[in-house]
Amino acid sequence: xxxxxxxxTAINPxxxxxxxxxxxxxxxxxxxxxxxxxTHRKLIPALYNxxxxxxxxxxxxxxxxxxxxxDNNEFRQQALDAVDKFSRxxxxxxxxxxxxxxxxxxxxxxxxxxxxYVRLKNLLDQLDRDRGTLxxxxxxxxxxxxxxxxxxxxxxxxxxxxxxxxxxxxxxxIVVEKPFGHNLESAQxxxxxxxxxxxxxxIFRIDHYLGKETVQNIMVLRFGNGVFEPxxxxxxxxxxxxxxxxxxxxxxxxxxxxxxGALRDMIQNHVMQLLALVAMEPPANFGADSxxxxxxxxxxxxxxxxxxxxxxxxxxxQYGAGWIGGEHVPGFVExxxxxxxxxxxxxxxxxxxxxxxxxxxxxxxIRTGKRLTKRITEVAIQFRRPPYxxxxxxxxDKLQSNVLSLRIQPNEGISLRVEAKVPGQEMRIRPVNxxxxxxxxxxxxxxxxxxxxxxxxMYGDSTLFTRRDxxxxxxxxxxxxxxxxxxxxxxxxxxxxxxxxxxREADTLIERDERTWRRL
Amino acid sequence: MTEIDTTIGAVERGDYRAEHVALADVESAxxxxxxxxxxxxxxxxxxxxxxxxxxxxxxxxxxxEQAQAALDASDEVTAQHPxxxxxxxxxxxxxxxxxxxxxxVHREGSGRAACYSEAxxxxxxxxxxxHMPGVVxxxxxxxxxxxxxxxxxxxxxxxxxxxxxxxxxxLILDSCEFDDPDRGLGRAAExxxxxxxxVALSDFNWTRQAPWRELVAQxxxxxxxxxxxxxxxxxxxxxxxxxxEDPVNTAQAYLLIGWLASRLGWSxxxxxxxxxxxTRQHTLHDQNGRLVxxxxxxxxxxxxASWFAIEQRQRHQRALRPDGxxxxxxxxxxxxxxxxxxxxxxxxxxxxxxxxxxxxxxxxFGPGIADAGEIGRGALMSVRLHAIADGRPGIFIVAxxxxxxHATTLCQAEVGAQPPHTVHxxxxxxxxxxxxxxxxxxxxxxxxxxxxxxxxxxxHDTRRPAY
Numbered sequence: 008x009x010x011x012x013x014x015x016t017a018i019n020p021x022x023x024x025x026x027x028x029x030x031x032x033x034x035x036x037x038x039x040x041x042x043x044x045x046t047h048r049k050l051i052p053a054l055y056n057x058x059x060x061x062x063x064x065x066x067x068x069x070x071x072x073x074x075x076x077x078d079n080n081e082f083r084q085q086a087l088d089a090v091d092k093f094s095r096x097x098x099x100x101x102x103x104x105x106x107x108x109x110x111x112x113x114x115x116x117x118x119x120x121x122x123x124y125v126r127l128k129n130l131l132d133q134l135d136r137d138r139g140t141l142x143x144x145x146x147x148x149x150x151x152x153x154x155x156x157x158x159x160x161x162x163x164x165x166x167x168x169x170x171x172x173x174x175x176x177x178x179x180x181i182v183v184e185k186p187f188g189h190n191l192e193s194a195q196x197x198x199x200x201x202x203x204x205x206x207x208x209x210i211f212r213i214d215h216y217l218g219k220e221t222v223q224n225i226m227v228l229r230f231g232n233g234v235f236e237p238x239x240x241x242x243x244x245x246x247x248x249x250x251x252x253x254x255x256x257x258x259x260x261x262x263x264x265x266x267x268g269a270l271r272d273m274i275q276n277h278v279m280q281l282l283a284l285v286a287m288e289p290p291a292n293f294g295a296d297s298x299x300x301x302x303x304x305x306x307x308x309x310x311x312x313x314x315x316x317x318x319x320x321x322x323x324x325q326y327g328a329g330w331i332g333g334e335h336v337p338g339f340v341e342x343x344x345x346x347x348x349x350x351x352x353x354x355x356x357x358x359x360x361x362x363x364x365x366x367x368x369x370x371x372x373i374r375t376g377k378r379l380t381k382r383i384t385e386v387a388i389q390f391r392r393p394p395y396x397x398x399x400x401x402x403x404d405k406l407q408s409n410v411l412s413l414r415i416q417p418n419e420g421i422s423l424r425v426e427a428k429v430p431g432q433e434m435r436i437r438p439v440n441x442x443x444x445x446x447x448x449x450x451x452x453x454x455x456x457x458x459x460x461x462x463x464x465m466y467g468d469s470t471l472f473t474r475r476d477x478x479x480x481x482x483x484x485x486x487x488x489x490x491x492x493x494x495x496x497x498x499x500x501x502x503x504x505x506x507x508x509x510x511r512e513a514d515t516l517i518e519r520d521e522r523t524w525r526r527l
Numbered sequence: 528m529t530e531i532d533t534t535i536g537a538v539e540r541g542d543y544r545a546e547h548v549a550l551a552d553v554e555s556a557x558x559x560x561x562x563x564x565x566x567x568x569x570x571x572x573x574x575x576x577x578x579x580x581x582x583x584x585x586x587x588x589x590x591x592e593q594a595q596a597a598l599d600a601s602d603e604v605t606a607q608h609p610x611x612x613x614x615x616x617x618x619x620x621x622x623x624x625x626x627x628x629x630x631x632v633h634r635e636g637s638g639r640a641a642c643y644s645e646a647x648x649x650x651x652x653x654x655x656x657x658h659m660p661g662v663v664x665x666x667x668x669x670x671x672x673x674x675x676x677x678x679x680x681x682x683x684x685x686x687x688x689x690x691x692x693x694x695x696x697x698l699i700l701d702s703c704e705f706d707d708p709d710r711g712l713g714r715a716a717e718x719x720x721x722x723x724x725x726v727a728l729s730d731f732n733w734t735r736q737a738p739w740r741e742l743v744a745q746x747x748x749x750x751x752x753x754x755x756x757x758x759x760x761x762x763x764x765x766x767x768x769x770x771x772e773d774p775v776n777t778a779q780a781y782l783l784i785g786w787l788a789s790r791l792g793w794s795x796x797x798x799x800x801x802x803x804x805x806t807r808q809h810t811l812h813d814q815n816g817r818l819v820x821x822x823x824x825x826x827x828x829x830x831x832a833s834w835f836a837i838e839q840r841q842r843h844q845r846a847l848r849p850d851g852x853x854x855x856x857x858x859x860x861x862x863x864x865x866x867x868x869x870x871x872x873x874x875x876x877x878x879x880x881x882x883x884x885x886x887x888x889x890x891x892f893g894p895g896i897a898d899a900g901e902i903g904r905g906a907l908m909s910v911r912l913h914a915i916a917d918g919r920p921g922i923f924i925v926a927x928x929x930x931x932x933h934a935t936t937l938c939q940a941e942v943g944a945q946p947p948h949t950v951h952x953x954x955x956x957x958x959x960x961x962x963x964x965x966x967x968x969x970x971x972x973x974x975x976x977x978x979x980x981x982x983x984x985x986x987h988d989t990r991r992p993a994y
Binding site for chain 1: 737740741743744745746747748749750751752753756787790791928930932933935936938943944945946947948949950951971972973974
């Protein structure tokens, strides 16, 4: 009935100059795995925060799909509890919650039951009529990855994926959480299956690192400033270190983590994304494909590692039992759910090369691990040392090179280490940091990564999501390493003590090149 | 020189102050205060402080209370905008001319997280009050942006205003404080036109009103409802007013109408007549030449108060609230989870004792606000749009809730429902408003076009070279 009035007017003129200049079309967010941890901790609070801080359209509706028998009111109560517990905007504003919660619905359906999808479809059609959602849907896969194929197939069979729909008749998008496959083959399989139901531009592979302000700021820092880009190459940069360290252990994710390990859990997605953003060429524009084309070029420029290189340039480790923060913690193989013979790595250090004109000869040192000294994610650009001649007489060997460090978490910000003269009669030199902290400079809390990514998905902007080729290229690299590690199967794995910066072998890897890891 | 330490809420702050400083000695007095602050920081934390200035804020006050409000606001934004603030308090009289200055170095926060800014208060007596520009301009830090904040309605057309505006990059006004908002909007638009692109204008009242514009815009994000936007035939904007005999402030109402009209390309017909009194009607033409009836209505009987008085009472209430939840105690809302508190986990630095607090909206939405039952002068109460697209009517309403602290949307259109949507309307304090103006670089053309239209609606032909 609404069809006659719909005209393809592209923009809302009242949006000019507003913080959200882009227009969000009304839509329904369909969350598979409605009672799961991710839904409660991240998705529901993010949706509520967006409603509270306004950019959300009034029509926005949320349908939770799950196996448990709940009615709408029980689902709303669960959602309220989740917001009360996990939102960064607590306590709940009762007035805003009142209208927001009226848009929450529950649909009980086992993920493999075609009838459930019929019920879901009817509910969505009903919402289009009652709440003006215009046939637009976002399907969010927030379940165990093993359910992904079933859900995708059922969405296709129930004609909800709308692969071939003409524009203007309602769109469908699908958000896929990590892990995206467990190796190249399974990732390709999942991609093939997705492409039977959805076009690539309908698929949003989420990597929540890309939703972090500091990660997005890498592009602004590099391309929005005149001083960095001219020196952002092999001529001025000595090396790059990327660190993603955690002090926590596996925190109840034993089954998944034992299967995946640090290489697949962190390197394949988050770390490779950081690396690509730091190393890519300037994109033609900030459009989704321009940016991702450049990232893909970086990934393609990383030559596959030969076996000898894997032996020399990769280190894995597993945390043993020990003490962290004055508390005794079990070793990885003593964690509940981990077989005592497990050789899964909880720490990885790598040295990668990017073989292109910008980066040839600049090593990228990467390390990630659990139960390390502290939680910190950062990218450190180490510049070449200046000639020492002038300062030789005053202990020039102590002169340190400049380091630009981009802190992703915590204490989001940027710091540049420069050498400065200590005030006084003598010529003494000491490094000082010029720092910029997000919270302090802008006086606002950066929004949660999930808020940003959900909004982008509603806008239909996939710049901050990973494209099929990115995922598969990163898997190719990770697979080559994993394959070499397993052939012949390792008889042991270096252990490291909790609360340290990883196994000794990792130090050897970098010290061989006369460099050292940054202190965690 | 004296040092005064205070603790407000959880933020520790302190001032190093030198009073009765001769104008010529201001810079050296400030140098001395910075040295003193530095020595004390070295003694307590072992780290020297940085003298850091990113802008000059010139605040022009007409009484001591306004001057103090300006100082307080600039103190609170220290962490985000370490500035030199120059507060002018002209007190013209027949006394002999005399200038008195007080120099202050302000510390916001404590320990290694402390931030510092500096302020100069200039009291000008007698004839000296009429010659302020020569006093101020040498104190402005060269090479940095200069913001001129006028508290209350400026003396339109005066030499003082003209000279200070010429030295500024942005003029910050607050049209809810205008004695005569019709005249004020008109003269502000005139000034803007006269100064062309040299100075940008902004208005606290425009920032306060942002959630309303957002809600009105939101109706038409739906492609289904967007056709209504080009077929609006009636707009009614209702604003809060006190008793019928009290003066009204229509600035918010006219800014909203000015915004709609300028965004949608409505024009004033020739022979347009301004309205008078608290309730007015205007007729405009939309882009297709159809008539748009615009009504400005006063809702009488509201308990009106100054926006700032309300904000201060709310802030006070939140500070007193026993649960002490940082999310409800407003000023700290934005800080909680963003990592300052975790600085010790970083290890690069020591843990700050008290992090400086960024200015935020009064975000508490407790019953305290409803109990007070007070509302800011001239606050919007409702916006109602009526449109007919393809012969089908649509009504779009944004109305303030009974608790006065929220607004809810209502949409009745034949082509498609839009469920109601409630948002919180924060009462922004001076520091939060100031913070948002200091972030603006360059012209806010949407505001400037809205102001220009609003000025013509209240009867000022800004094209007239009257200034």
